[in-house]
Amino acid sequence: MATYTSTGYAPGFPKPQVPDPNTQTDSRIKTKSVQVEKVVAKEEPLAGFGASGNAYITYALASAAITAESESINTPPIRLNLTPDTGQPIVAGSVLFSFSSDIQDVYYDRNGLLYRNMDIRTGAGIECGTVNYATGEVVINNSRAGSAIASVELQSLVTKSGTQVVTEAHFRTPGAPVRPGSLYVQGTLVDGTPFNATAAFDGDITGDCVQGGIDVETGIVNLYFGCTTDPAGNENEEWYDAANIRTDGKLWVPIPVAAESITFNCVIYSYLPLDADLIGIDPVRLPTDGRVPIVKKGNVVVIHNSVNDTLPAPLSSGQVITLSRDNVSLVELYDADGVFVPSAGNYTVDLAEGKITMDASLDLSPFTEPLTAMHRREDRCLVTDVQINGQLALASALSHDYPVAGTYVSSALVFGDIAARVTNMFDQVTWTGQWSDQLIGDGCVANYNAVNFPFVVTNRGAIAERWMVKFTSATTFDVIGENVGVIASGATTNTCAPINPATGVPYFTIPKEGWGSGWATGNILRFNTLAANPHIWFCRTTLSGPVTEPDDQFTLQIRGDAD
Known part of the structure; x- marks a missing residue:
């Protein structure tokens, strides 16, 4: 060398x-440029030769024209x-x-x-x-x-005196895991022909003169250089090998590659240790790479697509508007300023036909027209398989054809049947200042008959709260919540139904018939109410770096059916 x-x-x-x-x-x-002198020949008789003899002379004009000619080669x-x-x-x-x-x-x-x-x-x-x-x-x-x-x-x-040629290569990336779809391989065949290939998100590597794959979790790469051809007629070639005939009937022909020309690049994930004080959860409960899958086998997902239709303006009572599609699951109206238009007293919707009928008592004076109708198609399905590339296998077929643009898959938490209820009722002689779910000290001589006259709660009015009825005399009391404070005063001779200001209906109702005698000042009746909703934890991660997605957000929707 x-x-x-x-x-x-x-x-x-x-x-x-x-x-x-x-x-x-x-x-x-x-x-190529050529200059040509234009020659003009003229013949004129000369004096002195007589009438019977002619003499002629040829000459060029002093102003002979010159032209240029071009030829492209x-x-x-x-x-x-x-x-x-x-x-x-x-x-x-x-x-x-x-x-x-x-x-x-x-x-x-x-x-x-x-x-x-x-x-x-x-x-x-x-x-x-x-x-x-x-x-x-x-x-x-x-x-x-x-x-x-x-x-x-x-x-x-x-x-060099010799070239190290290879027909396949096997190696491991400097680190792992490797980001799917990030591996890029390039090199040169021995005849000088360059080649390149990029790994797909499923790990397959295909390109001109190269095939193979990568395991993104371990970083192991297998490359095979060559091409496929028909076996027939090539039996006498030196590269023919019956063992290289694939299942599709094609013959794999290895092609030598200069070993030193093979290069690659890829993106490798690395993770910093998580601080439990920052994320609010013990990191030992998380996977080693810190990533938590959104969807797992057995989960329920909602596939949905939303479309906005601009309604004609102005709208009138009894007017029927046909949407751009039927068989929708939800229709909501918004005015030109994005304000939600409630259906009560304004319109009714036929979801199957995709039609909106304006009510006879229609009053859109508080809103700015034209209105926009947001209608959505959706399917709720059970997930049977989850691939690392994001593909989901569903237990049932979809009932709609969904376009790629504007279609989303949302994870769903199924809680089953839930309802508001009263739990953990007991009485106590005196209030100790502790919101305990267990009796502290002695119970009262009097008691409330919750068997025959139970407290009444509704899904709309009840909240998750610990309550106390504290007697101010033998027949009067205050209603106190752990978080909401004193919300009402009442008496054993009247039914007590304190109103929830957020919904306009009672938090709960205490029938007057349930009170017995024997209550004294300072006695308390403790009970808890549970709302018709479950507890949900949210954990959102924002990656470090400049802001690249201004619409980075998520939407939570509470869904349910009431009997």
Whole structure:
């Protein structure tokens, strides 16, 4: 192996073969200009020769016109042989030569391609040809306009006595896991043909002359270089091997690749330790990479697509509007300012027909027209399988054809039947200042008859709260909540129903018939109410870095059916 970096030719190294400039030029379009003198001939009689004799003279006018003619000639590419005598293969990335002293005429190679006009700041240049590392042949099909092929100066070239060729490669990335779809492989065949391939999100690697795959969890990569052809008629070829016939009937033909030319790049995940104080949860409960799957096998998801229709304006009583599609599951109206328009007293909806009928008592004066109808189609399905690439397998077929644009898959938490209720009722002689769910001290002599006269709660009015009825006399009391404080005062002779200001209905109702006698000042009746909703934990992670998604958000919807 020898390396030459001088501007001339190294002693004993063969001079590159250059085409004769008189017989071959570069590939630019040449223009040939020819000046032609226009000759005008005139014949005139000369005096002195008599009437019977004629003499003539031919001459050119002093103002003879000159015209230019052009001819365009498409010349073939320039071909050079950098190793005419050695026959040794060229090491990729070692070629550097010039046509003249102009720096723009310096040519260099990258992965079997030839470039010129190198930008010293970035190393980028203009692609202008190819290099065959095995034969040493250089083909230039895009030389610089105006350059003259006076001489070729070989500035750098490395050859080797043998080329390590491979037909497959197996390696592991510097780290793992690897981001799916990020692996990129490139290299050069022994004949100088470049190749490249990118891994798909499922790990498969396919490209010209290369196939294989990557395990993103471990970073192990398997590459096989070659192509497929029909076995018939190729039995006598030296590369024929019946063991390489695939299940599809095609024959896999290995193609040698220069081992040193194979390069790759990929994106590797790395994770910082999680601080329990910052995330509010013990990180040992999370996966090692900190990622929590949204959907698992057995979960329920909702596939949905929403479309907005602008309604005609102004709308009138009894008017029927047909939406752009039928068989929808939800229709909501919003005015031009985005204010929700309630259906009560304004309109009714036929979901199956996709129609909106305005009520006879329609009053849209509080709203700004035109209104917009948001209608949604959806399917709720059970998930039977989850792939790492995000694909979901569902237990039932979808009832609608969903377009790709605007269609989402939302995770759903199914809580079953839930309802408001009263729990943990007991009485206590005195209040100790502690909101305990167990009796502290002695119970009262009196008692409330919750068997025959139970407290009444509704899903709309009840909240999750611990309550206390504290007697201020033998027949009067205050109603106190742990979080809402004193909300009402009452007496054992009247039914007590304190109103929930958020919904306009009672938190609960205490029938007067349930009170017995024997209550004294300071006695308390403790009980808890549970609302018709479950507890949900939210954990949202915001990745570090600049803001790239202004619409990064999520929407929570409470869904349910009431009997």
